[in-house]
Amino acid sequence: MSKIIVVTSGKGGVGKTTIATFLGAKLAKNGKRTVVCDLDFGLNNLDIVMGCENKIAYDLSDVLEGRCRPMQAVVESASVKNLFMLSSENTTGGQHEHSKRIRELLEGLKTAFEYIILDCPAGIDSGFHRAVSLSQEALVVTTANLSALRDADKVLAILRSYVKDEIKIVVNMARGDLMAEGESLTALEIQTLLKTKVVGVIPHDDQILKSKNCYLPPDSVAYDAFNKLAESVQFGKIKLYNPAKKYQGILGSIKRGLKAKL
């Protein structure tokens, strides 16, 4: 049975699109046909993160206004089998209040895809409400930063007013060295503060910034973290990546010291 998951946060820049993309890629590699839909009208960037910006012929607004069929706008990833994307509009023209048509579109996509991941716009205005109302499950992305946590808390309060099968948290850009020193909140602390289960911890990893076409080298820290996140989403088995582990103990203290100096 197909699942629709919205990836949201409230605060901008915490990594919603990154999480949506790499989670989608992992689910696709696990054999699940997955489409990631950009619901940020005007400030779209899913195509960039997925490395598909030169493959977009039609976007979501073309589908909603009847200029093309849905599958004509869906683009397959060049590097990950089973991974597809549906780009949003690349202009800043008018608001699109097509909630009913988007809902019909997603119902149609359910027949072709096992996972539909919605990349939600930042903020809590109409775009946010449109995206969250369309999904069965929600992943709220936050960082350990207090301003991100505050916005995530407000988003969680709003999400609870919608009927959702599950609402969970993903902690992004986690700094293991700071966690080991007690200078950054841990996943368990964030879970306690926000009163919502954390199902993924993604460490700060330069390989994500360098990534093209959703590729992460298997020896990168984020590779393992995204594997664990995909397992949590797909099978419900929560195994959190611990970014602080390699910074604990005597060797860990040396690593932290070296990192601080660099």
Next chain:
Amino acid sequence: MKNYKPIRDSLRRANQVLTGDRMGVTAQIEDVLAKHVTDTLGEFFSLNGFAKAKINATKNGFEIIIYANAKSVKQLKML
């Protein structure tokens, strides 16, 4: 070395901010309320210092606790 402080500054601050946001009442509001209460009580009593106010969220709303200490009642001028 891991910081073994019972509750770290970052955690305490996060807890305070989120609790204040959820309640809709902050420590600053308690200070403002205490000041107003001090001014009002001061018209009737000679207070020993400032009054204190504490607002706690309950299931049905809020519990407001005011504490003040006075040494005497002021002589009120009657018309």
